[in-house]
Amino acid sequence: xVETFTGLALGFQVATTTSALFYCAMGVTIGTMVGVLPGLGxxxxxxxxxxxxxxxxxxxxxxxxxxxYYGAAYGGSTSSILLNLPGTASAAVTCLDGYxxxxxxxxxxxxxxxxxASFIGAMLGLVVLIVFGPQLAFLAFRFGSAEYFSLMTxxxxxxxxxxxxAPFRGLSMVVLGLIFGLVGTDVATGAQRFTFGSxxxxxxxxLVALAMGLFGVPEIVRNASKSRAAxxxxxEISWRxxxxxxxxxxxxxxxxxxxxxxxxxxxxxxxTGGLLASFMSxxxxxxxxxxxxxxxxxxxxxxxxxxxxxxAAIQTxxxxxxxxxxxxxxxxxxxxxxxxMHGIVPGPSLVSQQPELFWGICVSFFxxxxxxxxxxxxxVRIWILLVSVPYSILFPVVIILxxxxxxxxxxxxxxxxxxMIFGGIGCVLYxxxxxxxxxxxxxxxxxxMEEHFRRAMLLARGDPTIFLSRPISAxxxxxxxTIISWIIGKYILRKMISGKKVLDx
Amino acid sequence: MFKKEARFxxxxxxxxxxxxSLMIGIGLFVLAESITYRIGTxxxxxxxxxxxxxxxxxxxxxxxxxxxxxxxxxxKIDFIGLRGxxxxxxxxxxxxxxxxxxxxIGAIAAAVLISSFADPRLGWTRVAMLAVVLCILAPLLxxxxxxxxxxxxxx
Numbered sequence: 303x304v305e306t307f308t309g310l311a312l313g314f315q316v317a318t319t320t321s322a323l324f325y326c327a328m329g330v331t332i333g334t335m336v337g338v339l340p341g342l343g344x345x346x347x348x349x350x351x352x353x354x355x356x357x358x359x360x361x362x363x364x365x366x367x368x369x370x371y372y373g374a375a376y377g378g379s380t381s382s383i384l385l386n387l388p389g390t391a392s393a394a395v396t397c398l399d400g401y402x403x404x405x406x407x408x409x410x411x412x413x414x415x416x417x418x419a420s421f422i423g424a425m426l427g428l429v430v431l432i433v434f435g436p437q438l439a440f441l442a443f444r445f446g447s448a449e450y451f452s453l454m455t456x457x458x459x460x461x462x463x464x465x466x467x468a469p470f471r472g473l474s475m476v477v478l479g480l481i482f483g484l485v486g487t488d489v490a491t492g493a494q495r496f497t498f499g500s501x502x503x504x505x506x507x508x509l510v511a512l513a514m515g516l517f518g519v520p521e522i523v524r525n526a527s528k529s530r531a532a533x534x535x536x537x538e539i540s541w542r543x544x545x546x547x548x549x550x551x552x553x554x555x556x557x558x559x560x561x562x563x564x565x566x567x568x569x570x571x572x573x574t575g576g577l578l579a580s581f582m583s584x585x586x587x588x589x590x591x592x593x594x595x596x597x598x599x600x601x602x603x604x605x606x607x608x609x610x611x612x613x614a615a616i617q618t619x620x621x622x623x624x625x626x627x628x629x630x631x632x633x634x635x636x637x638x639x640x641x642x643m644h645g646i647v648p649g650p651s652l653v654s655q656q657p658e659l660f661w662g663i664c665v666s667f668f669x670x671x672x673x674x675x676x677x678x679x680x681x682v683r684i685w686i687l688l689v690s691v692p693y694s695i696l697f698p699v700v701i702i703l704x705x706x707x708x709x710x711x712x713x714x715x716x717x718x719x720x721x722m723i724f725g726g727i728g729c730v731l732y733x734x735x736x737x738x739x740x741x742x743x744x745x746x747x748x749x750x751m752e753e754h755f756r757r758a759m760l761l762a763r764g765d766p767t768i769f770l771s772r773p774i775s776a777x778x779x780x781x782x783x784t785i786i787s788w789i790i791g792k793y794i795l796r797k798m799i800s801g802k803k804v805l806d807x
Numbered sequence: 808m809f810k811k812e813a814r815f816x817x818x819x820x821x822x823x824x825x826x827x828s829l830m831i832g833i834g835l836f837v838l839a840e841s842i843t844y845r846i847g848t849x850x851x852x853x854x855x856x857x858x859x860x861x862x863x864x865x866x867x868x869x870x871x872x873x874x875x876x877x878x879x880x881x882x883k884i885d886f887i888g889l890r891g892x893x894x895x896x897x898x899x900x901x902x903x904x905x906x907x908x909x910x911x912i913g914a915i916a917a918a919v920l921i922s923s924f925a926d927p928r929l930g931w932t933r934v935a936m937l938a939v940v941l942c943i944l945a946p947l948l949x950x951x952x953x954x955x956x957x958x959x960x961x962x
């Protein structure tokens with residue numbers, strides 16, 4: 303406990319310097335803006351700004367990127383509620399009951415409640431991060447390669463199966479990502495894999511080009527041809543309609559706490575994140591509620607719970623990233639890459655060797671969330687105006703940002719061509735209903751997984767049962783198998799039932 | 808007899824047919840390529856070991872996509888058309904081609920111009936204004952504020 307206090311004190315010192323506060327403020331503001339705008343997600347923005355962050359100090363870079371990350375979680379619900387368009391993927395659930403609330407003239411209430419729910423959820427997640435973070439670091443020392451491999455398998459399977467609808471598509475994307483990750487020189491043997499003689503490929507595929515191409519380009523193409531929804535009048539949101547009634551507050555309390563718990567737990571697991579947490583919270587609230595038929599028609603529990611879960615998950619997603627060096631989700635994988643770019647290797651030793659970094663980040667999260675709460679409520683009116691920016695102006699800007707961003711990493715125009723190639727691949731994936739997020743996770747974990755697999759097998763002298771004989775590893779693998787059989791079993795069952803329905807006709 | 812027909816996985820939707828075949832194709836390709844690398848043993852893995860496993864998995868999952876295909880409302884291919892992708896990808900290519908030969912300003916202008924084809928409702932004046940604004944702001948941000956080294960003009 304004393305350690306926690308000294309740590310926090312240290313963190314306060316670091317996080318309240320002018321530069322830290324500046325980048326925190328900038329990050330959360332950009333994040334909120336980006337979250338509000340449908341079509342630009344937190345992930346795409348972080349991918350875009352990653353090359354820029356290379357030129358900043360590590361602390362500032364992390365604070366800013368993290369600010370964008372959890373800032374987007376606040377803003378994402380805004381356009382979900384007002385326009386039925388999720389600003390970020392994890393805010394998709396908020397559309398379900400938030401938009402009906404808006405249609406009933408209670409949009410302002412929804413907006414305020416989501417801000418409050420987001421803040422409380424984030425605080426819960428932060429508490430978990432601070433209280434359990436360092437302990438988890440101790441535990442991590444007992445993690446060998448077998449444990450890491452099984453944990454990553456669990457994470458990838460969870461990402462593949464729990465976030466996307468079609469199980470085999472998700473699994474395919476994960477494996478494809480792993481394969482992409484192996485392109486280049488094999489570190490252990492020095493062999494060139496999948497490079498087809500090209501020297502340029504021997505360093506592997508460019509992560510930023512991959513991410514921007516797979517996410518940014520399809521988003522742009524998809525939205526550029528769609529017409530924008532009608533502009534929402536700012537005058538429709540008056541101060542009075544923004545104040546939640548005492549009944550609203552009462553009804554939201556427990557869902558927020560439950561959501562925060564669900565999100566806090568799920569966020570810490572690799573492979574699961576805000577989107578999953580918000581879905582699970584919605585499902586939980588619907589099952590617990592006395593009148594579940596109200597869901598989908600403006601039940602405030604369906605808005606408050608998922609938002610709290612979402613933000614809690616986003617905070618705790620930093621736990622495995624910071625203390626174990628394993629990304630919690632695809633965005634965390636980017637953060638990891640940013641750390642590594644600056645020569646910092648997250649892992650069990652991070653807390654003890656660089657305490658000012660860890661605690662500084664924690665405190666900065668607290669400051670950032672506070673800032674977001676104060677920012678979001680009064681500025682709801684301005685955010686609404688932002689949502690009405692025509693996409694026709696927005697997308698050329700995004701294209702330019704992507705191109706310059708990719709170029710600036712290596713000053714190489716070939717990276718920009720790769721952006722184009724991945725953009726094409728991304729469009730194809732989108733058309734055939736493949737999700738890109740599991741691919742990115744697979745791409746980043748690929749080389750690591752192979753390394754751990756190799757090492758585990760080496761130490762076990764070729765005996766694959768090592769993954770089950772070591773208890774922690776066995777737990778992970780068993781959980782993985784459970785998830786697989788549950789999801790695929792459910793899917794097959796559904797298909798068999800629907801097959802029967804066709805039969806009945 | 809009916810039961811067999813209902814379960815027989817030949818009612819594969821076109822979208823799943825292409826998707827699954829794509830994955831199977833890539834999986835087989837990876838398998839073929841991995842064999843050319845040294846496989847090694849489980850105890851001492853060569854470069855081909857892990858890719859071999861992955862190729863096999865991908866092929867299996869591709870088959871899974873085909874097998875689980877069923878007729879429901881969500882089976883339509885969301886064809887995003889050719890205009891959008893060509894405009895966007897073309898503008899990226901233009902940027903890549905021009906940024907070192909003509910300089911940043913030229914690259915930005917060309918990219919904005921070409922990308923505007925994605926949205927046929929855009930008027931030329933708007934596009935031109937956007938290009939000008941970006942040509943001013945982007946260099947300011949990237950070269951001025953962030954210190955990235957790029958040439959503005961090069962001819």
